[in-house]
Amino acid sequence: MHGLALGDLNIEVQEADGKLVQRWKGSSNSRDPSVGLRPFLELAVAEASTRKLVLELHFEDLGHFNSSTVATLLRFIEKCGQKAVKLVLYYNGSQRWQGHNFEAISLLNRSSGLVEVHRVDSGDAPERMS
Amino acid sequence: MNAGQPVQKTARFDEYRDVLIHDWMKILAIAGVVLVPLFLLLDYVTMPTELLRKFAAYRAAATATSLVQYLILRSTRPSRFSFVHGYVLSFLVAGMIVWMTVDLGGFNSAYYAGLMLVIFPINVLLPWRSFHAAMNGLLAVGLYVVANLALGGDFTASAVVNNLYFLLSSVVLVVALSETRYRLLQGEFRLRAALEDTNTSLETSRQDLKLARDKLWSEMEVAQRIQTALLPKNRRLGGYEAEAVMRPAEEVGGDYYDFLETRQGEHWVTIGDVSGHGVESGLVMMMTQTTIATLVNDLPGRKPSEVFVHTNSVIRENVSRLGGTRYMTLNVFRLDRESVTVAGKHQDILVWRAAADRVETLSNQGTWIGVVDDVRNAVEDQTIGVKMGDWILLYTDGVTEACNARGEFFGEDRLRKAFARVAGKVSLPRAVAELLDEVRQFAARTDDDQTLVLLRRVE
Numbered sequence: 078m079h080g081l082a083l084g085d086l087n088i089e090v091q092e093a094d095g096k097l098v099q100r101w102k103g104s105s106n107s108r109d110p111s112v113g114l115r116p117f118l119e120l121a122v123a124e125a126s127t128r129k130l131v132l133e134l135h136f137e138d139l140g141h142f143n144s145s146t147v148a149t150l151l152r153f154i155e156k157c158g159q160k161a162v163k164l165v166l167y168y169n170g171s172q173r174w175q176g177h178n179f180e181a182i183s184l185l186n187r188s189s190g191l192v193e194v195h196r197v198d199s200g201d202a203p204e205r206m207s
Numbered sequence: 208m209n210a211g212q213p214v215q216k217t218a219r220f221d222e223y224r225d226v227l228i229h230d231w232m233k234i235l236a237i238a239g240v241v242l243v244p245l246f247l248l249l250d251y252v253t254m255p256t257e258l259l260r261k262f263a264a265y266r267a268a269a270t271a272t273s274l275v276q277y278l279i280l281r282s283t284r285p286s287r288f289s290f291v292h293g294y295v296l297s298f299l300v301a302g303m304i305v306w307m308t309v310d311l312g313g314f315n316s317a318y319y320a321g322l323m324l325v326i327f328p329i330n331v332l333l334p335w336r337s338f339h340a341a342m343n344g345l346l347a348v349g350l351y352v353v354a355n356l357a358l359g360g361d362f363t364a365s366a367v368v369n370n371l372y373f374l375l376s377s378v379v380l381v382v383a384l385s386e387t388r389y390r391l392l393q394g395e396f397r398l399r400a401a402l403e404d405t406n407t408s409l410e411t412s413r414q415d416l417k418l419a420r421d422k423l424w425s426e427m428e429v430a431q432r433i434q435t436a437l438l439p440k441n442r443r444l445g446g447y448e449a450e451a452v453m454r455p456a457e458e459v460g461g462d463y464y465d466f467l468e469t470r471q472g473e474h475w476v477t478i479g480d481v482s483g484h485g486v487e488s489g490l491v492m493m494m495t496q497t498t499i500a501t502l503v504n505d506l507p508g509r510k511p512s513e514v515f516v517h518t519n520s521v522i523r524e525n526v527s528r529l530g531g532t533r534y535m536t537l538n539v540f541r542l543d544r545e546s547v548t549v550a551g552k553h554q555d556i557l558v559w560r561a562a563a564d565r566v567e568t569l570s571n572q573g574t575w576i577g578v579v580d581d582v583r584n585a586v587e588d589q590t591i592g593v594k595m596g597d598w599i600l601l602y603t604d605g606v607t608e609a610c611n612a613r614g615e616f617f618g619e620d621r622l623r624k625a626f627a628r629v630a631g632k633v634s635l636p637r638a639v640a641e642l643l644d645e646v647r648q649f650a651a652r653t654d655d656d657q658t659l660v661l662l663r664r665v666e
Binding site: 106108140141143144145147148149151152173174176177180181184185 | 461480481482483484532533534536552553554555570572573574575578579582585604607608614616618619654655
């Protein structure tokens with residue numbers, strides 16, 4: 078699977094040890110992520126589901142995302158749940174805006190067990206939240 | 208492709224050509240009025256004295272008829288018969304010249320050359336078909352031949368051949384020129400028509416764009432109206448003074464806040480942010496406001512977490528029905544005498560402690576509205592003690608994520624410092640205005656709504 082370059086957003090994709098790893102960089106400020114981001118994420122879910130891969134998304138280096146991106150991510154998380162794809166999210170705890178968003182996401186998905194949200198502070202080892 | 212278009216274009220070309228013929232005929236008639244009498248000077252120099260009066264009379268008659276023709280052309284509109292004027296003018300002026308050649312002895316007279324001054328300008332200037340050029344030229348030559356054969360004097364064959372050679376050559380030339388010119392005119396018209404069609408198409412596109420823009424503005428106005436119509440007035444809420452300001456973004460974000468005083472005397476404050484922009488966000492905001500207002504009035508003593516959980520059920524259901532993907536960050540506050548209880552997940556809460564002159568940052572644990580059906584396990588009440596004189600600052604991400612030209616966020620640190628500078632030092636309205644002003648000066652542009660809510664315990 079290839080990465081995605083969409084405006085200021087760059088997503089690098091790697092595959093290793095049964096994981097499909099995405100690293101989000103830059104800013105995701107698109108008013109309508111359904112054009113580029115949603116199909117990209119849906120493809121990732123389909124591939125992970127078919128090949129039984131774990132999806133790992135890293136947001137630590139991301140500068141900013143808007144609420145439309147969060148809405149797209151929420152739908153993506155829902156899709157992962159429907160397809161029984163294990164999802165692991167990493168965020169930068171020293172970025173307050175990331176904390177606000179991922180703290181809420183981790184609580185939303187506490188019950189499913191399919192989504193793990195890890196807080197990574199600069200230089201720290203990942204801390205599991207749910 | 209419309210089969211009627213070529214026919215329509217041909218009709219448009221004929222009209223265009225008739226207008227040109229009509230206009231050029233006016234110029235030719237004026238030329239006749241000016242040049243025909245002017246040639247009396249040549250007559251004076253070259254003609255026998257006894258013929259001068261006669262020639263002057265001919266010229267006067269031709270000039271008068273040219274003038275009449277000009278007046279007729281001025282008082283009539285171009286039509287498919289406008290070309291007839293070309294024949295009439297040729298007949299009158301060429302007839303005058305022919306009559307002079309007859310008086311001068313027929314084919315032997317050199318005045319036949321004057322006919323070329325009729326044949327050339329009329330057939331070169333009038334944008335008509337080569338057929339008319341041929342007919343018009345032959346009319347002049349025919350008059351010349353018939354009149355001089357019938358009424359002219361003796362002549363030599365060589366003179367006739369010479370004169371007709373030049374005259375007919377002139378006719379051939381004007382026929383070729385007319386045909387060339389007519390084709391050029393048709394080409395020019397096709398280009399003009401294409402340009403006009405393009406202009407019409409551009410105008411239609413411009414109108415369509417204007418309509419689309421008006422529709423978009425209308426939608427944005429509706430969204431803005433929804434967003435601002437329900438905003439409460441700043442006022443006292445029990446033992447708290449409340450002041451808020453919202454600066455909507457150009458494209459209308461989804462910021463929301465409310466001050467509520469229930470029938471039972473409870474006081475509630477809400478602040479939130481619906482994802483996305485536009486009318487749909489506004490609708491979610493409006494549904495949230497209505498749901499919360501109903502819930503807190505319906506049953507006194509509810510906890511903020513209960514209000515949040517019930518609101519989530521309603522909004523989740525309605526967002527699903529709308530087929531949307533909206534979610535909402537929301538904090539629900541109940542103001543009590545010595546504390547404030549909050550539920551939900553929104554931005555951090557800044558509290559300025561009057562006794563210590565210090566700002567505390569309080570994170571709220573919880574989740575969002577509209578994402579999952581049941582949030583009972585994700586939301587709990589959090590109580591914040593509030594002493595007399597303490598200030599509470601609530602805000603939306605449009606404030607902390609306002610970007611300067613270098614792409615830096617305004618951030619919580621700047622907001623906290625700005626809050627510490629104004630809290631307890633100025634009035635609530637002044638404090639809100641100064642905070643917003645600081646954000647405005649920092650930000651290079653306004654991409655999102657900016658909302659600030661200040662509470663101060665005064666009792």
